[in-house]
Amino acid sequence: MLLEFEKPIAELEEKLASMKQLAAENNVDVTEAVKTLEQKITQLQQETFSNLTRWQRVQLSRHANRPYALDYIYAITDDFVELHGDRSVKDDKAMVGGFGTIDGNTFMIIGQQKGRNTKQRQMRNFGMANPEGYRKALRLMKLAEKFNKPIITLIDTPGAACGLEAEERGQGEAIARNLKEMFMLKVPVICIVIGEGASGGAIGIGVGDKIMMLENTWYSVIAPESCSSILWRSWDYKEDAAEALKLTAKDMLKFGLIDGIIKEPLGGAHMNPNEMYDILKTDILKHYKALDKLSPEKRIDQRIEKFNAMGVVQE
Template sequence: MLLEFEQPIVDLEDKLAEMKRLAENSKVDVSDDVKSLETKIQKLKEETYKNLTRWQKVQLSRHPERPYTLDYIYNMTDDFIELHGDRTVKDDKAMVGGFGTLGDQTVMFVGQQKGRNTKQRQMRNFGMANPEGYRKALRLFKMAEKFNKPIVTLIDTPGAYPGFEAEERGQGEAIARNIRDMFMLKVPVICVIIGEGASGGAIGIGVGDKVLMLENTWYSVISPESCSSILWRSWDYKEQAAEALKLTAEDMTGFGLVDGIIEEPLGGAHRNIKWMSNTLKARILEELEPLLAQSAEERINTRIEKFSDMGEVIE
């Protein structure tokens, strides 16, 4: 899939491919021209991706080829065992989780999962979990706590499912319970926004000792489209809404709402999934080491203080 702002890069890459093809057929030496054009393409890529607008970063976070939760898990661990069900209603396919080994450490992974095609998207409900998904996540958190294993959550959702049946089964209560209970978990918790981090759907698995964001992701109380529809009664102002929401990783770090940014390959995480997975794995292990050295009481107190200090009170 080609994003609109990537078109000039693709045009030059097509021109480069044509130049190489003509050179091969005519046996003419154009190596200097090829090298010059390759340099120009690289510079254009660097300039384009280092100066993305907030709306362009939102688009990049939704790229259909971008790695999802299970892609990262299967690239970071060889022995992942997925666990299912909330033991009350059913197994929510939009929320996945289970144990896997990260380095020498067994970790409980939990995250939202989107689909690659129409059938998968329907099965995964586009990464929008129902109440049973959040109750499933909490069950896995408690299991990790029971066996004294750290927790890693991978957040990628346009929001919790807003359907009538979800509200009927207690969507708000399920998310609120998760938020409350995650504060009191005795094991280390690291949360990483790997794509979209929208509203309660994200915060329902987003309370941790460390909250990190991949470079081209967003984290906000509302999506730009929904914000636009509320303020302007139209989705046509989504770009202005994205700017006003200040939802990028740089914005969130500046506000003190997240603890760090994880670099992505030039062009986005989907350009080199293996490299991105190894980078994410190394960062998680780096953040885990000092957390494991702390006592449970110290982690809980620090976690509570961290979130309590967010924002400003003006009287």
């Protein structure tokens, strides 16, 4: 899958591959030409990805080849054990979680999981969790607190499930309870937006000591398409909506709504997943070591103060 702004780069890469193949078949030395073209590709990548519009970053966050929560979990942990069910309704496949070890430290890792193909997307409900998903997440957080294990949440959802059944089972209450309880967790909590961070579906596992965003992700109360359909009665203005919403990682950092941006490999996380896994792992351990030095009371106080400071306007 190629996004529109990726096509010029892909064309040069195809040209490079053809040049190398032709040289190999005819035993011709094209070292200088290859080096020149590689430099041109790198330059074009840097120019393209350093000047992306907000809508283009939204598109990157949804790239079909982008790593999902379980991809990160299995890559950065040594012995992940997934836990299931909310002990009330069922096991929501859109919300995954369990214990895993990173460099000798045990973490409770919880994330929203999308699917790669049609069958998986249906099973995972496109990463949109039902109330039982948020209740499962809270159950796992409380389990981590009981055993004094830090918590990592990986946010990637177009929003919470919004069907009739979800409302009947208390979607709003489930998310609200998570917000309340996450403020008071005694263990370190690190929240990372790895893809889409939409509405209450995202913030339902998004209250923590450190809120981080990958470089090509977004975090907003509403998706650009939904915003466009409400304001203009059409999805045709989604790019304008994205600009108006100011939903990128840079915007969120500027507004003081997150604590930092995690750099992605050139071209996005999907271009070099292994490098992205290493970057994420390093960032998690860095923040955990800093948070682990604080007392539970200090962490809770700082967590509350951080969120209280959001959205305050002084005239």
